[in-house]
Amino acid sequence: MTVLGLLLLVQAAGLFTIGTVNLLRTSLRLGITPETVMDELPNAARGSLFIALALLALLVSSSFFRLRPTAWLSALLVQGLTLFFALSLYLRDRPGGHPHYAYVMMLYALFMVIYLNYGDVPAAFRPKPEFLDRGQDR
Amino acid sequence: MTVEDTLQTAEADRALLRRFEPVIRYTRGERFFPMDVEPYVRECSLWQQPPDEDPACLVPEGQLTLEKLAEPRAGGFGTVHYLKFIEPLDIIELARYQLEESLKRKDPKDVFRAGRGRLARVGYGSRFVDALFSVTLLARGRVPGDTAAAAALTYRQMMAQREHQCYFGRVIRRNGWVALQYWFFYPFNNWRSGFFGVNDHEADWEMIYLYLSESDAGEVRPEWAAYASHDFSGDDLRRRWDDPEVEKVGEHPVIYAGAGSHASYYSRGEYLAELELPFLSPLVRLVDRLQDVWRKTLRQVSGDKRRETNGSEFNVFRIPFVDYARGDGVSIGPGQDKEWDAPQLLDPAPAWVVEYRGLWGLYARDPIAGENAPAGPVYNRDGMVRRSWYDPLGWAGLDKLPPPDEALAKIQERRAELEAERAALAQTIAGKQHALVDLGVEAAAMQGRPHLEKLHNAHAEKISALSKELNQLRAQLTANDALAEALDLYAAQLRAGDRGPARAHIHRAHRPASDVGLQLSRFAEFWAAISIGLMMIGFVIMALFARHYLLFGLAGLISVIVFVEAGFRRQLPQLIISATAGLAVVAALVLLFEFFWQIVVLAVIVAGGYIMWENLRELRA
Numbered sequence: 001m002t003v004l005g006l007l008l009l010v011q012a013a014g015l016f017t018i019g020t021v022n023l024l025r026t027s028l029r030l031g032i033t034p035e036t037v038m039d040e041l042p043n044a045a046r047g048s049l050f051i052a053l054a055l056l057a058l059l060v061s062s063s064f065f066r067l068r069p070t071a072w073l074s075a076l077l078v079q080g081l082t083l084f085f086a087l088s089l090y091l092r093d094r095p096g097g098h099p100h101y102a103y104v105m106m107l108y109a110l111f112m113v114i115y116l117n118y119g120d121v122p123a124a125f126r127p128k129p130e131f132l133d134r135g136q137d138r
Numbered sequence: 139m140t141v142e143d144t145l146q147t148a149e150a151d152r153a154l155l156r157r158f159e160p161v162i163r164y165t166r167g168e169r170f171f172p173m174d175v176e177p178y179v180r181e182c183s184l185w186q187q188p189p190d191e192d193p194a195c196l197v198p199e200g201q202l203t204l205e206k207l208a209e210p211r212a213g214g215f216g217t218v219h220y221l222k223f224i225e226p227l228d229i230i231e232l233a234r235y236q237l238e239e240s241l242k243r244k245d246p247k248d249v250f251r252a253g254r255g256r257l258a259r260v261g262y263g264s265r266f267v268d269a270l271f272s273v274t275l276l277a278r279g280r281v282p283g284d285t286a287a288a289a290a291l292t293y294r295q296m297m298a299q300r301e302h303q304c305y306f307g308r309v310i311r312r313n314g315w316v317a318l319q320y321w322f323f324y325p326f327n328n329w330r331s332g333f334f335g336v337n338d339h340e341a342d343w344e345m346i347y348l349y350l351s352e353s354d355a356g357e358v359r360p361e362w363a364a365y366a367s368h369d370f371s372g373d374d375l376r377r378r379w380d381d382p383e384v385e386k387v388g389e390h391p392v393i394y395a396g397a398g399s400h401a402s403y404y405s406r407g408e409y410l411a412e413l414e415l416p417f418l419s420p421l422v423r424l425v426d427r428l429q430d431v432w433r434k435t436l437r438q439v440s441g442d443k444r445r446e447t448n449g450s451e452f453n454v455f456r457i458p459f460v461d462y463a464r465g466d467g468v469s470i471g472p473g474q475d476k477e478w479d480a481p482q483l484l485d486p487a488p489a490w491v492v493e494y495r496g497l498w499g500l501y502a503r504d505p506i507a508g509e510n511a512p513a514g515p516v517y518n519r520d521g522m523v524r525r526s527w528y529d530p531l532g533w534a535g536l537d538k539l540p541p542p543d544e545a546l547a548k549i550q551e552r553r554a555e556l557e558a559e560r561a562a563l564a565q566t567i568a569g570k571q572h573a574l575v576d577l578g579v580e581a582a583a584m585q586g587r588p589h590l591e592k593l594h595n596a597h598a599e600k601i602s603a604l605s606k607e608l609n610q611l612r613a614q615l616t617a618n619d620a621l622a623e624a625l626d627l628y629a630a631q632l633r634a635g636d637r638g639p640a641r642a643h644i645h646r647a648h649r650p651a652s653d654v655g656l657q658l659s660r661f662a663e664f665w666a667a668i669s670i671g672l673m674m675i676g677f678v679i680m681a682l683f684a685r686h687y688l689l690f691g692l693a694g695l696i697s698v699i700v701f702v703e704a705g706f707r708r709q710l711p712q713l714i715i716s717a718t719a720g721l722a723v724v725a726a727l728v729l730l731f732e733f734f735w736q737i738v739v740l741a742v743i744v745a746g747g748y749i750m751w752e753n754l755r756e757l758r759a
Contacts, residue, residue: 073711076715076718077714079718080714080717080718080721083718083722083724083725084721086725087721087724087725087728090728103733106728107729109722109725110722110725110729113718113722117719
């Protein structure tokens with residue numbers, strides 16, 4: 001569980017960096033005019049979304065360290081959102097070239113999805129059954 | 139056997155059938171109950187349908203009798219003989235019946251309410267395929283819409299002449315078992331038109347078996363029950379008499395009959411049945427394989443565990459239908475609302491049973507066969523003999539079991555056989571062991587004698603072959619010992635009165651939908667009914683007014699609808715798991731597409747590094 005927590009921490013740091021870079025890229029453009037403000041909006045929105053996702057990953061990582069029962073599902077949700085954003089970037093910017101970090105995000109989230117679903121990891125967070133079914137069918 | 143003996147046997151069989159005759163509990167709103175075939179056949183006409191020709195009436199309505207039905211009839215390959223119960227209706231008569239029905243103050247036991255709809259219990263894919271299935275009904279052959287009402291009217295008229303509820307029975311003695319076969323004939327199956335099910339068809343034959351053991355004194359004791367049901371066979375049909383699932387009223391087993399379908403169930407409830415359309419079979423297989431790879435090969439968590447309890451995993455391309463076996467309606471049987479008439483014996487089989495191989499109702503020319511009437515108790519629709527008729531034990535997987543009273547004797551018999559086998563094996567092993575030692579000594583003596591090289595080589599070959607043979611014999615002896623020990627333990631267990639778990643033989647069991655699954659709000663049901671239509675309307679609006687954003691818009695629309703539904707069905711966790719898995723697959727494909735060669739190179743480098751690492755580790759060790 002500690003490993004998963006650390007991996008999520010790394011993911012949070014990565015997402016935060018991407019978000020910050022996107023936001024800085026917008027704010028550093030000093031020549032923004034009322035005409036070009038609409039062009040800069042996507043970068044700002046993208047940056048904000050990544051930072052929000054980074055914060056979520058940070059929260060989930062802390063819940064892993066504290067062994068919260070919802071940690072596994074929350075971690076999966078973070079991976080789903082990361083994949084969704086990465087694929088959106090990939091599809092939206094095609095064919096004019098898309099940011100390379102989208103691939104890194106995909107790869108990392110893919111690894112996390114497999115790790116989270118592998119073997120006994122999900123079982124550790126599954127709630128214990130409250131009652132047993134009658135009979136033995138198998 | 140004299141005539142008197144035959145009569146006595148028939149009377150004894152009838153008494154046995156009577157003693158264990160089942161109680162059938164129906165769902166409210168059931169219109170048709172088990173009846174005699176004679177009045178039904180009198181209402182029917184007999185038809186012949188040659189392939190690629192118009193059907194021809196052989197015997198018109200009012201002239202058909204059971205004797206006439208049994209007359210031999212020739213026909214070319216592909217010819218279908220069938221009965222026609224309902225003739226095209228007199229519209230005035232039907233209108234009068236419908237009006238009477240709607241005005242009649244109905245007994246609560248007569249009114250069916252679907253309750254939680256089947257569509258609310260399944261996903262969007264299934265709902266879409268279901269809509270497709272409804273459309274196919276327009277194209278393929280089916281029982282006309284007003285037939286069920288007309289059949290109900292005719293049934294009512296037949297019952298007005300002589301009200302009765304009856305069954306047909308057979309007593310078969312085989313391998314120490316006494317098998318009681320009960321057949322129930324219904325004039326009509328209105329599952330589709332009456333209870334939102336898969337099909338309607340004229341005539342319906344349903345069947346159950348009870349298996350009894352018989353002591354030397356002739357005392358019989360019920361041991362197993364097997365109810366014919368949708369898509370189940372062999373061991374899965376059978377329940378041990380002491381299994382709590384087999385409900386009983388005294389010595390009478392209780393059957394919960396599916397509303398309209400009349401399928402037999404052990405427990406009351408609502409059963410999710412799945413229909414697989416032939417043209418969707420490849421997709422069904424594909425989804426099954428993908429689910430297998432996801433769960434077994436990749437060892438991933440399945441997104442939808444709801445249906446695994448029924449033995450087979452949920453498949454979006456199978457159409458869900460609910461078979462309502464609530465048992466809250468009329469009950470037939472000893473001490474119930476209605477009692478059975480005296481059973482009619484099918485042994486010796488009457489001529490109408492064995493001579494008539496055709497269908498017992500309308501041949502609707504439905505390629506999926508669901509709307510075609512069934513054949514009689516002996517035959518399948520293709521005219522071949524049913525397994526349930528010629529193999530009463532094998533049909534329920536009971537042919538491998540002796541009756542409990544004979545089990546101990548069988549064990550002793552097998553134990554004695556094993557003991558004899560063991561002695562023979564031990565003797566063979568001793569002889570071969572002796573020969574092997576002789577060969578070994580001779581081979582050792584030949585070492586260092588160059589002139590004996592050829593003989594030594596021949597010895598070496600013989601030693602190798604003999605060693606191998608001895609190894610196999612010893613393995614067989616060990617296995618026999620283990621089997622003998624297991625037989626001893628089983629015998630001790632039986633002597634102590636322990637027959638082992640009652641349900642160990644069942645691989646796949648039908649279970650009613652759980653109460654948890656039924657806790658859906660009215661809104662969930664309403665939503666299930668409108669969601670697919672809403673999605674289609676939304677799609678058209680987007681196609682007309684926002685064509686540029688059609689793809690994204692559609693994805694958004696589907697996401698919102700799915701999210702809303704998952705929310706009130708308390709299935710958000712499943713949704714997150716499934717959606718993430720789907721996105722992960724897409725991302726993997728994107729990465730593979732964009733970086734195919736880099737991935738290949740990386741894989742080779744990693745494999746090389748791993749091999750190097752393993753080899754170096756070995757060197758260090």
